[in-house]
Amino acid sequence: MSSVMSREEALGHFLEHHVFDRWQGDLDIISESYIQNQDTTIAEFVRSVDTACKKAAELQEAGVKGDIQYIYLSLLRTSLMEHKASYRIDIHDERWFLDPVECSSHWQADFIFDPLFQRMRELEAVKTSYARKISTMDIERILQIEAIRYHLFTIEFMRSMIPSILECEGYNQLVKKPNICILAGEYRDRSELLYGQPEAEPEEIMAEQ
Amino acid sequence: MASRKPNQKKSWPSSERRRDVMDYFVMQQDERYTDTPVLQNIRQKIDIRHMNRLRSHQIADTTIFQVKASTDTEYLDLLSNQLYLMSEKLKKLIAMYEPECIFKHIPLMDQFNKKQSLYFLPFFEEVEALSPSSEFNADRSVIKKLVLQGEKVAKKRIFRVQESEQPLIIVRLDVAESILRRDMIGVSLKKVLVE
Numbered sequence: 001m002s003s004v005m006s007r008e009e010a011l012g013h014f015l016e017h018h019v020f021d022r023w024q025g026d027l028d029i030i031s032e033s034y035i036q037n038q039d040t041t042i043a044e045f046v047r048s049v050d051t052a053c054k055k056a057a058e059l060q061e062a063g064v065k066g067d068i069q070y071i072y073l074s075l076l077r078t079s080l081m082e083h084k085a086s087y088r089i090d091i092h093d094e095r096w097f098l099d100p101v102e103c104s105s106h107w108q109a110d111f112i113f114d115p116l117f118q119r120m121r122e123l124e125a126v127k128t129s130y131a132r133k134i135s136t137m138d139i140e141r142i143l144q145i146e147a148i149r150y151h152l153f154t155i156e157f158m159r160s161m162i163p164s165i166l167e168c169e170g171y172n173q174l175v176k177k178p179n180i181c182i183l184a185g186e187y188r189d190r191s192e193l194l195y196g197q198p199e200a201e202p203e204e205i206m207a208e209q
Numbered sequence: 210m211a212s213r214k215p216n217q218k219k220s221w222p223s224s225e226r227r228r229d230v231m232d233y234f235v236m237q238q239d240e241r242y243t244d245t246p247v248l249q250n251i252r253q254k255i256d257i258r259h260m261n262r263l264r265s266h267q268i269a270d271t272t273i274f275q276v277k278a279s280t281d282t283e284y285l286d287l288l289s290n291q292l293y294l295m296s297e298k299l300k301k302l303i304a305m306y307e308p309e310c311i312f313k314h315i316p317l318m319d320q321f322n323k324k325q326s327l328y329f330l331p332f333f334e335e336v337e338a339l340s341p342s343s344e345f346n347a348d349r350s351v352i353k354k355l356v357l358q359g360e361k362v363a364k365k366r367i368f369r370v371q372e373s374e375q376p377l378i379i380v381r382l383d384v385a386e387s388i389l390r391r392d393m394i395g396v397s398l399k400k401v402l403v404e
Contacts, residue, residue, distance in 0.1 A: 007281070077389035078232065078382065078398060102231065137241055137395075144389055187386040 010133035018126050019142055023149050026115035030153065033111045041111055045157075046164045048107035049073075049089055053170025056091035056103045060175050065101050066093035069177040071165075073107075073158055073194075074187040075151050077144060083120075085113035087154070088187065094177060097188055109154045116143070116150050155184045155192055162195045232382040232400060233357060238289040239397040245283055246276035246317055246326075248291045255292070260376075262311065265332040271314040272330075278319040284326045285395025293376040294328040299393055303331065306366045306384050333378060335371040338362050340404045350374055356402045 005013070034041060049071070059065040070092040079086035087107045092099040120143045127134040162182065165171055185191025238245070254274065259267040286296040294315055295303065304310060311332040318325050338361045344354035352373055362368070366384055370377040380388070385398045 076382075076386065078234065078385050078400070081389070081398070135241070137239060141392060141394075144392065186390060188383045189387070189390065 005131075005133065007133045010130050011138065014127070014130060014134050014138075015142070018123060019146070022119060023116070023146065026119070026150075027153075029115045030112055033114075034157075037111065042161065042164060045107055045161055046168050048087075048105050049165050050168045050170035052089040052091050052103060052105035053168065053174055055105065057170065057173040057175075059101055059103055065091075065099070065103065066095070067177045068092070068174045069094045069180055070096050071180070071182045072191065073182070073184040074189075074191070075147070075154070075185075076187055077147065080113075080143060080147055081140070083117045085109040085117075085150070085154075091174075109150075109157075112154050112157065113147070113150050116146060119146075151186070155194075158184050159194050166195075231363075232385075233362060233379050233403055234382070234385045234398040234400055235355070236287065236378045236380045236385075236388075237397050237399075238285060238287050239395045242283055242285055242395050244279060244281055245285055245288060245290070245395075246278045246319065248317070249275045249277065251291055262332045262335060265311050265313070268313055268330075271316070273316045273318055276317045276319050278322060278324070280322055282319070282322075283395065284317075286393040287396045288328065289376065289378075292330060293378065294330055296393075297327055297329070298391070299388070299396065300329040300331070302387060302391065303367060303384075306387070307333065309334070310367070333367055333369040334365070336361055336365060336368040337371045338368070338379070339370060339372045342404060352377070354402075356404055359403045362403065 052071075056065055056068060060068075068091055070090075072090045072092065074088050074090070076086045076088055085108055087109055089105045089107060091103045120139055123139045123142070124136065127136075127139065165182065179197045181196035182194045183191040184194055251274070254272050255268060259265065284296070286299045288294045292315070295312075300312060304312070313330040313332075315328045315330050316325055317328055338357045339352070340356040340358045342354075342356045343352060345352055352370075355370075355377075357370075357379065362379070362381075365379075366381045368379055370379060379401060380398070388396055388398065
């Protein structure tokens with residue numbers, strides 16, 4: 001690129017020509033990789049949830065964890081920094097984030113995020129034609145922004161996995177609240193309900209407003 | 210991936226305790242940014258003997274610094290090479306997690322380019338957190354290998370390692386995740402070993 005471009009112009013050009021809309025091409029790669037490894041992919045996911053549930057059941061037996069009300073699946077952006085797509089599975093009783101007994105396991109959503117990591121590696125080569133106006137740090141920031149789409153695909157995958165979670169051994173060992181919820185989102189942040197009822201009854205919600 | 214599977218299964222009971230200690234990160238300025246504002250006359254303006262939480266009241270609420278900068282200088286969200294300074298955006302986030310944190314106003318003035326940017330000097334809780342497995346250099350002024358004691362840091366979201374002469378700020382996983390979600394510039398988060 002010409003050196004008369006300002007940094008902002010260079011970044012705009014870079015985003016437009018090498019980043020925006022490129023995720024669409026990754027959809028095919030993701031679905032193909034899913035179809036090819038469907039059984040392993042599902043088994044690995046269910047095993048991770050199962051591990052966390054079994055651990056929680058042990059903690060319940062030891063009397064340190066109450067009845068389980070939340071299973072929270074969250075993306076770890078700190079793992080994206082290392083080009084890994086680690087999801088953390090946390091099991092909480094009714095105290096949710098205030099539940100002091102940590103109980104978690106990890107699952108890698110590699111089959112969804114690998115094409116993104118690959119794209120980011122390719123951008124490293126592309127950036128050299130921008131006369132040092134685009135840096136590795138810019139690409140790292142782009143990765144965190146682009147990750148949200150892949151995170152949404154992952155949430156949809158998790159939603160489709162709900163029946164398998166409900167059948168797994170660990171889940172059935174848990175002592176659960178009747179209104180147990182399974183949620184997916186970012187770590188201790190905004191989340192989507194995948195299964196179950198929100199804790200408050202409609203009347204209570206109305207009363208609060 | 211295939212090699213990890215059996216390993217993960219086998220190591221589950223022993224890794225149980227480690228897994229349940231939340232991850233912690235050293236938060237500092239990303240060293241790869243080379244053109245950042247350079248503060249002038251720090252020693253004359255701030256007495257470094259007061260650079261801790263107990264004596265922070267001795268430091269004025271606002272101290273203006275002149276900086277050397279070019280037109281391309283980047284005002285990162287975290288500047289930690291000279292003083293440990295946070296942008297307003299980062300300060301707001303940190304204050305949400307640590308409402309007790311004390312902040313001093315530090316406006317940076319670039320007279321040459323006629324530019325002013327507001328930064329904050331934070332005073333975090335200090336925790337004697339180093340594990341005996343940490344390693345120092347000969348006169349113990351530099352920590353060569355940082356290992357934290359899980360028990361000491363449990364439930365702490367943000368703190369300063371007391372044993373370090375230089376500000377060594379540690380944030381817990383939830384704070385680190387929050388920072389990454391907000392597209393901060395120049396904040397480096399490096400995972401720390403916890404025992």
